Structures are given as structure tokens and as C-alpha cells.
Amino acid sequence: MDSIVEALSQHSTHHPERTALLFEGRAYTYRELYSQVARFAAGLKQWGLQPGDRVALFLENCPEFIIAYFGTHRAGGVIVLVNTQYRQVELRHLLADSGARLALTDPTGGAELDRLKTDLPDLEGLVLVGGPGNLGNLPSFEFETFLAEPVESFSFPKGGDLAIIGYTSGTTGRAKGAMLLHSNLASNIETLTHTWQWTAADRLLLVLPLFHAHGLMVGLHGTIWTGASAELQRKFEASSVLSVLQSDTRLTMFFGVPTMYGRLLEEAKTYSGPLRPLRLYVSGSAPLSQAVFNEFQQVFGQPILERYGMTETIMNTTNPYQGERRAGTVGLPFPGQQARIVDVRTRQLLTDGETGEIEVYGPHVFKGYWQRPEATAEAFSPDGWFRTGDLGCRSLDGFITINGRARELIISGGYNIYPREVEEVLLQHPGVSEAAVFGLPDPDLGEQVVAAVVPAFGFESLTTSELADFCRNQLASFKKPRQVFLVKALPRNALGKVQKHLLRGQLEKR
DSSP states (O other), X not given: OOOHHHHHHHHHHHSTTSEEEEETTEEEXXXXXXXHHHHHHHHHHHHTOOTTOEEEEEOOSSHHHHHHHHHHHHTTOEEEXXXXXXXXXXXXXXXXXXXXXXXXXXXXXXXXXXXXXXGOTTOOEEEESSSOOOOSXXXXXXXXXXXXXXXXXXXXXXXXXXXXXXXXXXXXXXXXXXXXXXXXXXXXXXXXXXXXXXXXXXXXXXXXXXXXXXXXXXXXXXXXXXXXXXXXXXXXXXXXXXXXXXXXXXXOEEEEOXXXXXXXXXXXXXXXXXXXOOSEEEEOSSOOOHHHHHHHHHHHSSOOEEEEEETTTEEEEEOOSSSOOOTTOOOEEOTXXXXXXXXXXXXXXXXXXXXXXXXXXXXXXOOEETTOHHHHHHHBOTTXXXXXXXXXXXXXTSOEEEEXXXXXXXXXXXXXXXXXXXXXXHTTSTTEEEEEEEEEEETTTEEEEEEEEEEOTTOTTOOHHHHHHHHHTTSOTTTSOSEEEEOSOOOBOXXXXXXXXXXXXXXXXX
16 A cells, blocks of 8 residues: 555445544544545535645544644645644744645644744635634634535545655754655554454554654554554643553554653542553653653553654654563664664764664654755765754664654764763663753853752752762763752753753853
8 A cells, every 4th residue: 555544545435334433432433534534635626626736634642643744745735744833933834834825733833833824825715623713814724614515526545645744843943844755654553453463353542742743643643544443642641641540451553752652640649449461561752861760660560662663754763562672772673674873974884882873774764854955965975865954873683773863963072972871871860850962062062961859759859969979979070060050940842852952051151
């Protein structure tokens, strides 16, 4: 199959009464879900959508998101994923850059976009979920009235057709739109579901945001590709998620980010009943600390499977489903995909054990950046490998460990310092709940190592000198933090990834 929506269509024909989706007490069979998808596609065609036109999804987790996502693909359109936390500056850039003609959102989001109409000449209308909006600049349609009865059949998208424009986080400048083809999506989920032994018998508790690759291109795609089912929740709340995980015996899988697993562990301390392990817990989108990995295995009786992916490539590597899940690593490349480590400056291939930039190659790698030929050329090596920007090393038996971002590499006094290594040491201190390490300018050393630390509960009197001494006993002197700042919380994006550029900006002003 060339596309995920084609898989959905086939399951609706061969297993029409099988449950595909559950949401707030409502179950959707494959027949019902695909019927709604076909009606949304017909609505798009009736509205005037042409193949290749962009449709923006600016909406929280709900069935309408899924229906519009697959419906757009069924109609030959291209999806633009929009973080629900974005406001006018980000929205203006994403929608103007992508040239989206139509957006799916709720009345609140509709009001935001309506105010931006003069800056978004390509945006022609809104489809609103949850009621009408009070708009004056953009035509709007309520979701249910936008649906239409299919009056013509049209072909499914081909593998080489553009499917998604997924914008990168843009921590070092304006976000760039990564162009993912239907073949990227299909090839990646095919090898992932085979590797993780994902079958139609599985049920996933899906709480990750669908506007992100982890929730959409792993959680939702895997469910539909295998003909399995997913219980969708609007957002993650530790108490309710733990309760559902333990009470619903049909659930077999849960995917989360490290922050979620940390909060589940905290919630488990007050949980009265025995904890039931699932078939598979998966973590990604940010590094999982060895401490959380070990504690989760002890408390929940199951080791988390950590994997490594990004917007431009979807999933790159995975710890084994069967075999050792090695704490602190992201495993090995998926079958049919490759990864290598190169020197950041010379771009020469490094030997196992040496740290450099991770480059990847395979059918999962995106086509390039939307309308950014120079950025696309810069992102690939002369022989076609994608430069991830992530620092890592490979063990003798092939396991990859990520040490941070290449742009976050700290060079102090001529020494290379990898933030992840220092963070892991800080997290071993019982008084440290969270830690982020980065570099700040230093007139003598070039850069100095700085740490921002969130004290653990009960350690409010923790001192920076105590933490510096703790690091001094475990790290080379050039690696220990020169400054340690105690903060109430670390700034994070929607997927829990620490935004170090914001911390750096805050501390530079002190």
C-alpha cells in the first residue's frame, strides 16, 4: 500500500465492524471512521480543494482531527500540522509559509486566525469543530455541515505524492517545513509495526498530541496500518491515565515522553492497587534518563522501549522489542534504515565509541524543506545522508546513545562537553528532579558549563555549591558546571522537550 489512508479503506472493507477508535465513551468502527473520512474528502472536493493544496490542522486531539487528516489525504491534499499552543507570531509564519488554503480548528483558534487574515492571503476558509465562531474576515463552516456525500470516486495518493508539511521547532530561527511523502509514512510504519510486533489485537492508549510526529505518525499510523484500535484522549493527565492503564484490560500499549513517565511514577506512589504491566511502553521525543528507566521497570514490571525519531525522518532507531533494552540508549536502526556517526567539523566517519553527529539514510527520510532549497542542500551530505543535528556515539554492538544537539555542544577551553553526560550525573543526586545543561559565553574559556536545576520535593534548601561538589566528584574538572541555577520549572515544548534556548536567554540577562 502506498498510503495510510489506503490501509484505512481496506480495513473498512475487510473488517468493517472492528473497533478503530474510542473517544470519550464513543466507539468508531472502521466502517464508520472511513465513511466520515470519505465524506470529509467529498466536502473538500465540493469546496474546491485541488491536489497538492494545503489544509492546516490547528486542533486538539479529537475524532474530527483524524477524520480531517485522512479525508485531506483521500482528496489529494497536503496536511500542515500546527501546534495548538501556537499564537499569532507562530501561526502567521506557518500558515503564510505553507500557503494553506483551509484550516480545521475550534472557535477559539478560528478567532485567532480570523484576526490574521490580512497577513494570510492564501487562507480562504475555516472548518470549525465545536460550534460556530464569531468571525468577520474568513468564511467558516461547521464541521458537520462541511461533510458531503461522495458523488465521485478518485484515486488514492501515490507514494511519491506530498502528504505532510511538518514544521520543525525552530529553536535556532524560523521553523522550516519538512516535506514528508506518503512513501515515507508508509515505509516507516510498515517496518516499525513489524519490529514492535504490533497487530490487529493491540489497543493503544493515545494521549500524545496528534499535531506531533510521535502521536500521529507512530501512534495513529500504527493503529490504522495494522487494523488495531486506539483509545484517544484529549491530553495527558497522570491520574486519569494511570487509572485507565490499570482498569482497562484491553489496553496493550502506551506511548509517552519522559516527562509523562516521570509523572506516572509519582502518581504510582499513591496508587493503592497492584500495577498491571502492558505489552509495550514506548518513550521518545526527548532523552529518557536512566533513573526513570530503572525506576519504571521496578515499579511497573516492564522496561520502557526507547526509540529515536524526528520530524524529518519519523522513526530512526529503536531498542529491541525482544532482547536487551539498554538504558540511556536509543537502540539500533530499524530494518532497511541506516545510521552513522561523523565528525562535526571534518564530516569524516568516526569509529565506534567516538561522539559526533548522527546521520541517517533510508526510505523514511523526508524530501526536503518546503520552499527552502538552500536549507535542504545544507541538510544532506554529498552522498545523500540526512544530517540530524543530534550528537551521539555508537557502541561496538551497534547501540546508539544521544548526547545532545550539535548546536548545543559546549566547547570550553578547547574541550568538547556533551550536555547529556553532565545532566545524567546531576540527576543521580537525590535532591534533583530535573536538570538542563548548556553553555554560556566565557571571556577566558570561550564557553562555560551552566546547569539549571529543579529541586526535588523536600529538597527546597538544596544549594548550588552542594551540586557543584557532587559533580566535582564524578566528572572531569572541565565538565563540571561553573554555575548552577535553581529554577521552579524548565521551559518545555508541547512534547516535553526542554527549550534550552529560552533558559539560555533568561540566564544571560541575569
